[in-house]
Amino acid sequence: MTVSWNTRVLHTKSPFGIARWTHSEYPRTFVHFEHGGVTGRGEAAPNAFYGENRATVEAALPPLSAHLHDPWDWEALEAALSRTFPHGHPSVKCALEMAALEACALEAGLPVWKLLGLSSKAVPESSYTISIAELPEMERQAREATAQGYRILKVKLGTDRDVPILETLRAAAPQATLRVDANAAWTRSQAKRMLAVLEACGVELLEQPLPAADLEGHAELRRVSPLPLVADESLHDRSTVPALARAFDAVNLKIAKLGGPLQALHTARTARALGMNVMIGCMIESSLGISASVHLAGLADWVDLDGALLLADDPYEGLEWQGGQVTRPTQAGWGVRERA
Ligand SMILES: [Mg+2]
Known part of the structure; x- marks a missing residue:
């Protein structure tokens, strides 16, 4: 051993x-x-x-x-x-x-998801992230992603030009489902102003608009928000979920911040028991780490597992993607192998 x-x-x-x-x-x-x-x-x-x-x-x-x-x-x-x-x-x-x-x-x-007795239903389609860059570059990324078959785009915001970014991407990808992640960068008043823009652009959900510790601000925003609010930076480990239930509609589970796939499962069950929805997300990770989250993803309402798709030199292979749709591995273990 x-x-x-x-x-x-x-x-x-x-x-x-x-x-x-x-x-x-x-x-x-x-x-x-x-x-x-x-x-x-x-x-x-x-x-x-x-x-x-x-x-x-x-x-x-x-x-x-x-x-x-x-x-x-x-x-x-x-x-x-x-x-x-x-x-x-x-x-x-x-x-x-x-x-x-x-x-x-x-x-x-067995594949790990079977070992854990997890759902075999199709993994929800993943979003593909448009990261913050100059506006023409973000627009180019959105067009390219759409052409490659990604139908859900996650737009990173938290800049001094959030409104033009969102309007440009909406026009560049009119059919796409848009999700917004502000990565804790907005103030309370800015977030309130942005809600109308998000709604006008048909955004599906809003992830972590305010600083991680501002649960009161999130709770206040949630009362007026037409879109579900998803906690990411505010969620550190499973013990913090009950405190988030009043401030957010959902949690974004990432195995790398929660301490592993089993910890993510515990967190998902706690969130469900509190009536919250569940997103499974990721860091920038190889297909090995992403695969572990794919095994869990049958339990999620929303999936954001594009971490390895953004890499130029992913050392693992074996996950099958069609646009944003990944297939749950059927081989024993995680179902990925090191690239030759
Ligand atoms: Mg996030």
Whole structure:
């Protein structure tokens, strides 16, 4: 039984911009867990917003990976990981949970979603992200995405030119379903003003308009919003869901920030019990990390799993996409393989 890992810097096809930053390089750490003749794999996709980067991932792996020995005892693994670091390092916990789950699934000869008894119904169609850039470039991205068969576009906002961006993209992709993600960049008054623009442009939902801690502002906005509000930056782990239920209609679950696929499942069930809808989202991740979310995606109302589609050098392959429609893998484990 051994656990090993290696970090690779992945690159997006074009610079990926949101309200807080623009990057092209994404260090991702891949975990391999050999156990009983099979190898379970996981991916750590750290995000600075949740206090992680390449260095924190590589520093947390030795103490956390020491708890990965019995892949079948998920409760013990979760307890040991949170005892070691009660807070933080969610992408590392995610990579280890992924590796344990795949080791079990390979031993059982099942895809992970079957091992977990999850829905086999078709995965909802994913959105494709138009990241923040100069307006002509955003317009070009929207036209190209539509031509490639993406029917749902997620528009990143939080600039000083949000209204022209939205109106231009609406005109460039008149048939597309539009979703907006402000990445916590708006003020309360700005968000209220934007609601009318979003409604006029036929936007389907609004993700994280206000700063993460401003639950009161979100609750106030929700009372007047014609569109559902989805929590992303405001959701850090499953314990925060009850506090969000008054302020948001839905939660955006990302395995890398929640600590793994099982944590995302717990979070989804908590959200459902509180009457909330569920989106499954992602970081910029390889097809390995994305695949883990695809296995869960039958339980989602909305899916945003384009992270690997934005990469120029995805080290994994095997997910089948038709535009924004991905097929749930049927092979044992995560159902992706390393590119030759
Ligand atoms: Mg978001």
